[in-house]
Amino acid sequence: MVATGLAGNGGEGALPASGATAGSQIPSLDLDPFAIEYFDDPFPAQQALREAGPVVHLDKWNVYGVARYAEVYAVFNDPVTFCSSRGVGLSDFAKEKPWRPPSLILEADPPAHTRTRAVLSKVLSPVVMKRLRDGFAAAAEAKVDELLAKGSFDAVTDLGEAYPLSVFPDAVGLGKEGREHLIPYAGLVFNAFGPPNQLRQTAIERSAPHQAYVTEQCQRENLAPGGFGACIHARVDSGELNAAEAPLLVRSLLSAGLDTTVYGIGAAIYCLARFPAEWERLRRDPALARNAFEEAVRFESPVQTFFRTTTRDVEIGGCRVGEGEKVLMFLGAANRDPRRWLDPDRYDITRKTSGHVGFGAGIHMCVGQLVARLEGEVMLAALARKVAAIEITGPVKRRYNNTLRGLDSLPVTLTPA
Amino acid sequence: MPTITFIHPDGRAEPVEAETGDSAMRAAIVHGLDGIVGECGGSAVCATCHVYVDDDWIGRLAAVGGDEDELLDGAACERRASSRLSCQIKITPDLDGLVLRLPERQV
Numbered sequence: 001m002v003a004t005g006l007a008g009n010g011g012e013g014a015l016p017a018s019g020a021t022a023g024s025q026i027p028s029l030d031l032d033p034f035a036i037e038y039f040d041d042p043f044p045a046q047q048a049l050r051e052a053g054p055v056v057h058l059d060k061w062n063v064y065g066v067a068r069y070a071e072v073y074a075v076f077n078d079p080v081t082f083c084s085s086r087g088v089g090l091s092d093f094a095k096e097k098p099w100r101p102p103s104l105i106l107e108a109d110p111p112a113h114t115r116t117r118a119v120l121s122k123v124l125s126p127v128v129m130k131r132l133r134d135g136f137a138a139a140a141e142a143k144v145d146e147l148l149a150k151g152s153f154d155a156v157t158d159l160g161e162a163y164p165l166s167v168f169p170d171a172v173g174l175g176k177e178g179r180e181h182l183i184p185y186a187g188l189v190f191n192a193f194g195p196p197n198q199l200r201q202t203a204i205e206r207s208a209p210h211q212a213y214v215t216e217q218c219q220r221e222n223l224a225p226g227g228f229g230a231c232i233h234a235r236v237d238s239g240e241l242n243a244a245e246a247p248l249l250v251r252s253l254l255s256a257g258l259d260t261t262v263y264g265i266g267a268a269i270y271c272l273a274r275f276p277a278e279w280e281r282l283r284r285d286p287a288l289a290r291n292a293f294e295e296a297v298r299f300e301s302p303v304q305t306f307f308r309t310t311t312r313d314v315e316i317g318g319c320r321v322g323e324g325e326k327v328l329m330f331l332g333a334a335n336r337d338p339r340r341w342l343d344p345d346r347y348d349i350t351r352k353t354s355g356h357v358g359f360g361a362g363i364h365m366c367v368g369q370l371v372a373r374l375e376g377e378v379m380l381a382a383l384a385r386k387v388a389a390i391e392i393t394g395p396v397k398r399r400y401n402n403t404l405r406g407l408d409s410l411p412v413t414l415t416p417a
Numbered sequence: 418m419p420t421i422t423f424i425h426p427d428g429r430a431e432p433v434e435a436e437t438g439d440s441a442m443r444a445a446i447v448h449g450l451d452g453i454v455g456e457c458g459g460s461a462v463c464a465t466c467h468v469y470v471d472d473d474w475i476g477r478l479a480a481v482g483g484d485e486d487e488l489l490d491g492a493a494c495e496r497r498a499s500s501r502l503s504c505q506i507k508i509t510p511d512l513d514g515l516v517l518r519l520p521e522r523q524v
Binding site for chain 1: 449455460484488491
């Protein structure tokens with residue numbers, strides 16, 4: 001436990017005590033982690049959250065929060081105490097009707113979760129990734145060539161969005177029509193995890209056409225043979241799913257499989273454009289591409305937060321939290337917790353990133369993480385081989401979402417290698 | 418603490434002290450060992466903590482689980498009879514001296 005700066009993180013299911021005695025006072029904070037000012041610069045607030053204690057109370061939304069790595073990791077790894085079936089957003093499904101039929105995987109607990117998770121794990125397995133790799137890599141090369149020909153462009157829309165859109169919907173087996181609904185639908189899903197603020201209300205008010213599109217695409221007859229979607233439906237024939245479950249699991253791919261990679265790739269480009277020394281290291285050794293992407297996911301944490309709901313009275317870091325309480329996990333804050341990471345505010349493409357919670361942890365850890373890594377890796381490798389410099393050439397604009405952290409606009413100019 | 422020895426592809430042996438109850442993958446990560454990536458942190462998703470168990474030890478480990486079996490087919494390097502995912506090897510006191518060989522690459 002030397003060079004990595006890896007602090008112990010408690011065993012599975014164990015909640016770390018931090019010296020405090022049971023019933024310790026939980027500090028109350030009045031900051032709003034779903035406010036525009038917070039999104040503009042979350043780092044001072046995240047530090048305040050970590051420093052206030054192992055668990056805090058956020059008065060604005062009447063929820064508990066954990067922002068230190070050890071507690072976030074512990075909550076993730078104790079799904080019996082911190083359940084997902086009451087929703088992983090602020091809304092408590094035990095008290096409020098969900099805005100859409102709950103997800104069969106994200107918003108489910110074992111044993112129901114175990115079966116659906118197994119299906120998606122197989123559909124998105126390492127073996128499947130081996131088969132997709134060459135096609136995804138060729139598409140990345142072609143995209144970089146096209147962008148080099150352009151010279152100057154917006155790295156959010158023309159690269160961060162355009163590349164996943166050029167490979168993921170085809171991999172799912174979606175028809176060509178209506179794909180413009182995909183990114184707004186995902187934005188809606190991630191906004192809806194937040195509190196009933198303007199972002200959430202507006203997203204839900206505008207949701208009808210996007211929801212209609214997605215519901216339609218999830219039907220078996222609309223999914224091309226060989227794609228992820230058809231593979232999910234095939235599990236009905238083998239008896240692993242029933243016919244009503246398959247479309248909802250396809251919906252999970254469309255909810256969580258695109259926007260997240262858009263934000264992830266955007267984060268990596270933004271990092272490499274801001275930290276030229278790391279970009280130079282990547283150019284010298286394009287084999288670092290996969291870790292450069294992974295480190296960007298740690299550093300920017302495109303998925304910032306998720307909630308759990310307590311199923312019993314529980315102690316977190318020596319403080320008592322009652323049953324039926326919402327607990328907000330700050331993934332971004334945990335990924336920059338100096339208790340766990342050496343020099344956490346440094347983007348370091350050779351860092352040993354294993355254990356970061358950018359994809360979550362435990363039984364709900366992102367089931368599509370291998371697709372995300374594949375996309376990120378082949379895109380950064382193509383850039384590293386073909387591009388000499390990435391320069392930011394205009395105002396950087398942030399995109400606001402209750403759960404996702406990323407940019408709306410990143411004007412750049414590429415110099416060919 | 419049990420000691421496990423990882424052998425790099427170039428033959429270099431690197432002993433790692435492992436906490437009982439931890440996985441061999443996590444012991445390697447805590448130690449800062451090169452050659453074990455552990456992208457998924459032990460959630461049994463990624464197959465980037467692949468090892469070849471030394472012949473003397475294969476029979477002394479618990480059998481390969483169903484999930485692990487499928488994941489091993491997706492490992493970056495050749496799967497052999499001795500292939501395991503080190504995140505699925507739980508360290509017990511009787512594994513003191515365990516020898517694990519690292520593949521050429523994990524991704």
